[in-house]
Amino acid sequence: MFMRKLFSLNKFRILVLWTAAVLCAGFSWLFAGSLQSENGKIMASGEEKPGVLAIINVKIVPVVGPEINSGTIIVEKDRIKAVGSNLELPAGAKVIDGQGLTAYPGMIDGFSSLGLVEISGVAATVDNRETGRINPQVKAIEALKYDSMHIPIARSNGIVAAVVASSGGLISGQSTLVKLDGWTNREMVIKESLAMVVELPGIRGARRGFMGTGAGEAAVTTERALAELRELFNRSRMYEKRRLAAARNLLLPPPDFDETSHYLLPVVKGELPVIFSVHADKDIVQVIKFVQEEKVKAIFYQVEQGFKVAEEISRAGIPCIIGSLYDLPPVWEDGYDSLYINPGILNKAGVKIAFSSSSASAAKDLPYHAAKAVAFGLDRNEALKAVTIYPAEIFGVDKILGSLEPGKLANIVLADGDLLELGTRIHRVFIEGREVDLSNRYTELLDKFRKREQKR
Amino acid sequence: MRKNFLKTFLIPILSLIFLAPVNSLLAAGNLLIKNAIVMPVTAPPIYGADVLIINGIIKQIGPNLTPPPGTRVINASGKYLIPGIIDTHTHLGLSGTNEGTDAITPEVDMADVINPDDPAIFTALTGGVTMVHTMHGSANVIGGRNVVLKLKWGQPSEKMVVKEAWPTLKFALGENVKQSNRTLLPGRPQRYPATRMGANAIIRRELLRAREYMAAWERYEKLKNSKNPPRGLLPPKKDLRLETLADLLRGKLYARCHAYVATEMVEFLRLAREFGFKIAAFEHAWEAYKITDELLEAGVGISVFIDSWAYKMEAAEGIAYNAAYCTQRGILVSINSDSSERVRRLFNEAGKAVKYGLTPDEALKMITINAAKQLGVDHLVGSIEVGKQADLALFENHPMSAYTRCEMTIIEGDVYFDRQQILKEREEAAARKGGY
Numbered sequence: 063m064f065m066r067k068l069f070s071l072n073k074f075r076i077l078v079l080w081t082a083a084v085l086c087a088g089f090s091w092l093f094a095g096s097l098q099s100e101n102g103k104i105m106a107s108g109e110e111k112p113g114v115l116a117i118i119n120v121k122i123v124p125v126v127g128p129e130i131n132s133g134t135i136i137v138e139k140d141r142i143k144a145v146g147s148n149l150e151l152p153a154g155a156k157v158i159d160g161q162g163l164t165a166y167p168g169m170i171d172g173f174s175s176l177g178l179v180e181i182s183g184v185a186a187t188v189d190n191r192e193t194g195r196i197n198p199q200v201k202a203i204e205a206l207k208y209d210s211m212h213i214p215i216a217r218s219n220g221i222v223a224a225v226v227a228s229s230g231g232l233i234s235g236q237s238t239l240v241k242l243d244g245w246t247n248r249e250m251v252i253k254e255s256l257a258m259v260v261e262l263p264g265i266r267g268a269r270r271g272f273m274g275t276g277a278g279e280a281a282v283t284t285e286r287a288l289a290e291l292r293e294l295f296n297r298s299r300m301y302e303k304r305r306l307a308a309a310r311n312l313l314l315p316p317p318d319f320d321e322t323s324h325y326l327l328p329v330v331k332g333e334l335p336v337i338f339s340v341h342a343d344k345d346i347v348q349v350i351k352f353v354q355e356e357k358v359k360a361i362f363y364q365v366e367q368g369f370k371v372a373e374e375i376s377r378a379g380i381p382c383i384i385g386s387l388y389d390l391p392p393v394w395e396d397g398y399d400s401l402y403i404n405p406g407i408l409n410k411a412g413v414k415i416a417f418s419s420s421s422a423s424a425a426k427d428l429p430y431h432a433a434k435a436v437a438f439g440l441d442r443n444e445a446l447k448a449v450t451i452y453p454a455e456i457f458g459v460d461k462i463l464g465s466l467e468p469g470k471l472a473n474i475v476l477a478d479g480d481l482l483e484l485g486t487r488i489h490r491v492f493i494e495g496r497e498v499d500l501s502n503r504y505t506e507l508l509d510k511f512r513k514r515e516q517k518r
Numbered sequence: 519m520r521k522n523f524l525k526t527f528l529i530p531i532l533s534l535i536f537l538a539p540v541n542s543l544l545a546a547g548n549l550l551i552k553n554a555i556v557m558p559v560t561a562p563p564i565y566g567a568d569v570l571i572i573n574g575i576i577k578q579i580g581p582n583l584t585p586p587p588g589t590r591v592i593n594a595s596g597k598y599l600i601p602g603i604i605d606t607h608t609h610l611g612l613s614g615t616n617e618g619t620d621a622i623t624p625e626v627d628m629a630d631v632i633n634p635d636d637p638a639i640f641t642a643l644t645g646g647v648t649m650v651h652t653m654h655g656s657a658n659v660i661g662g663r664n665v666v667l668k669l670k671w672g673q674p675s676e677k678m679v680v681k682e683a684w685p686t687l688k689f690a691l692g693e694n695v696k697q698s699n700r701t702l703l704p705g706r707p708q709r710y711p712a713t714r715m716g717a718n719a720i721i722r723r724e725l726l727r728a729r730e731y732m733a734a735w736e737r738y739e740k741l742k743n744s745k746n747p748p749r750g751l752l753p754p755k756k757d758l759r760l761e762t763l764a765d766l767l768r769g770k771l772y773a774r775c776h777a778y779v780a781t782e783m784v785e786f787l788r789l790a791r792e793f794g795f796k797i798a799a800f801e802h803a804w805e806a807y808k809i810t811d812e813l814l815e816a817g818v819g820i821s822v823f824i825d826s827w828a829y830k831m832e833a834a835e836g837i838a839y840n841a842a843y844c845t846q847r848g849i850l851v852s853i854n855s856d857s858s859e860r861v862r863r864l865f866n867e868a869g870k871a872v873k874y875g876l877t878p879d880e881a882l883k884m885i886t887i888n889a890a891k892q893l894g895v896d897h898l899v900g901s902i903e904v905g906k907q908a909d910l911a912l913f914e915n916h917p918m919s920a921y922t923r924c925e926m927t928i929i930e931g932d933v934y935f936d937r938q939q940i941l942k943e944r945e946e947a948a949a950r951k952g953g954y
Contacts, residue, residue: 181830182828397944399644423829426825430870482921511808
């Protein structure tokens with residue numbers, strides 16, 4: 063299961079560079095003149111056509127469709143052109159040899175605070191929690207620190223896109239879906255306003271001491287929280303009615319500007335989905351009824367006791383973003399493994415699930431949450447889908463993200479093993495057809511202090 | 519009277535006699551684990567070996583062992599048997615963590631506040647953890663004495679304490695002790711020390727006081743034992759605080775020092791040299807990779823997270839390569855949880871080190887034999903060897919794989935966690951209740 067790794071990443075890089083130098087100096091032609099080596103990468107002969115890329119000799123796990131033991135992926139500009147086993151290389155394509163590597167679609171983190179939280183204990187670097195309880199007007203994209211040190215680390219673990227969301231209060235704000243590459247926050251946008259985030263009360267009777275970092279004892283009941291939401295939604299509908307009436311009839315005065323109602327409009331119109339963080343089984347049932355009555359597009363998040371009402375969630379057709387599995391069961395009676403078995407049971411009941419890191423500094427761990435669920439019953443292929451195609455479907459971006467299929471954005475990860483495995487190293491990552499830098503805070507600091515050792 | 523005699527003596531004696539055969543059927547501390555992939559940690563894996571445990575001690579490792587009659591047999595075909603996981607830094611099983619009212623409190627002892635009912639003990643067992651170094655917190659510069667426990671869930675605390683382990687004293691440096699992440703209550707003065715300078719100064723001050731205290735006692739003993747002890751000779755005042763520090767200076771106690779940044783570790787190493795005390799390990803040691811030469815020279819190991827970082831300023835340069843790189847440089851590294859949650863997935867945390875440069879075998883050592891060495895119990899536990907105590911964990915897949923699961927946890931030949939048993943009981947309960 064484990065390849066014995068003789069070379070550390072850095073030594074491997076040095077080796078590659080030396081090999082490249084030797085090849086450049088000694089041989090001008092390789093593979094009977096068809097491929098030329100330059101800078102450690104094998105190039106197709108003739109002039110390189112910008113934006114055309116071919117990854118060859120690579121094991122392909124497209125997630126949608128069958129695996130290919132050794133195949134080729136052809137990329138044109140930002141899109142995947144073709145995936146197959148016996149593809150002809152387009153003239154002028156930059157060729158990348160993927161020997162020994164496996165190509166996966168880049169992973170999507172279903173819920174994170176990437177770019178909003180830098181060092182959680184230093185308030186000046188924390189931007190994910192607005193004061194007050196009702197904040198539909200705040201937008202995660204507008205605070206996103208595009209050069210957060212956590213982004214390159216997540217990226218170098220194969221994560222190419224993430225939901226970035228605020229938290230706290232009852233209505234936490236508008237989450238965003240971003241790719242993990244860009245020179246400004248705006249360059250990263252996939253979906254600027256993805257979903258409104260609503261935090262519902264935690265599980266009553268949850269043991270704080272046992273919980274550790276969990277949601278803890280609820281301050282208010284879910285009934286009350288939902289009643290408050292219903293009132294806000296109705297207010298927003300009335301506000302819209304009055305505004306439209308005033309627009310039609312100049313004799314009617316328009317309503318005073320109401321920020322909350324204004325920003326809730328897309329929600330009550332069913333245009334903007336709501337990510338509800340839900341917890342207790344009984345509360346989940348209530349929330350299902352609420353979203354059906356209010357005709358709100360809902361996505362559930364956390365869903366710790368979902369396994370107890372999996373059929374109900376499945377019937378309602380509400381997808382679930384699983385919260386971090388780095389937590390303890392909220393109540394002892396659920397069993398020590400309740401968080402671990404939850405994704406498998408939901409999946410078996412037909413609920414569409416996606417995993418999340420629910421973090422910034424541990425966003426890179428997204429694949430490990432999925433693997434943990436596999437250890438406790440989730441099917442392996444389903445786990446892989448729950449970090450790729452399922453989140454893409456849940457967020458309505460499966461036309462461009464989530465699998466290695468022609469026409470989709472070329473978000474490709476080349477790994478030296480199973481994508482969800484702890485020891486696997488990610489060798490190369492492409493986001494929208496461009497290879498991204500995998501150096502990060504970890505590698506930079508290691509390189510810096512390794513020099514000290516070499517000097518001595 | 520007669521009736522009472524019957525009740526108090528006869529019935530227990532009779533039941534002992536009658537129950538004895540039943541007991542011997544499943545004698546405590548006796549176990550045969552059949553056909554496991556045995557990972558001794560100190561030797562290469564053995565595929566398909568039996569491990570025989572008698573009276574809590576590993577008696578034999580090899581193929582097709584025959585147990586004495588009445589020994590429980592566990593079929594472990596295809597499963598991985600590893601030494602029980604040892605967590606070198608937790609606060610579980612305690613009814614208090616921080617005596618943080620004063621910067622210096624070495625007189626407190628965690629052995630006084632063991633809580634054998636802490637559910638975290640069971641939680642840890644579900645992740646294959648058999649032993650923990652449970653510590654005073656990091657609220658103050660010199661905290662208190664720590665204690666090593668075996669997680670014998672359901673037993674009284676006396677049976678959990680590992681007396682053979684090195685006695686250790688908690689030190690802490692940096693942001694926690696200078697209280698930089700704490701909002702000061704109105705009217706409450708800032709506690710000294712509030713800087714890293716102050717933290718070092720206060721340690722030096724206390725150790726100098728301890729030296730004088732030792733000298734005063736020496737003087738007294740000398741006079742007392744002299745030919746003509748002076749009349750009315752009075753002993754110096756007993757000071758439990760200084761007594762503990764004197765033990766540190768006498769080499770009877772080892773320091774375990776919570777430290778993050780390189781500077782504070784370099785300075786603590788200097789303090790140890792200046793006063794001649796022993797450091798068992800640095801805790802957290804996020805910047806150890808910056809000072810590997812100094813750590814190697816001092817022969818001091820580190821007990822660290824694999825990648826839990828950036829939760830405060832001093833953890834902002836904590837790189838996930840730290841454990842792997844320090845191991846490659848020759849430093850003794852263990853991975854700790856410092857959490858009643860993370861403790862149950864410590865094997866996953868160690869497994870991450872493979873990505874950062876270690877082999878799976880090296881990674882596994884960080885939560886077994888390396889941890890045992892840092893606690894001074896590697897002659898008893900930490901590997902699967904004949905003669906060692908049978909603290910073991912059985913895993914479904916390779917313990918360093920993300921897909922693995924702990925199936926069984928054994929301490930001294932007794933099963934303290936058995937997943938299959940729990941599943942069975944859960945099913946029975948569900949049947950009684952009619953489903954969830």
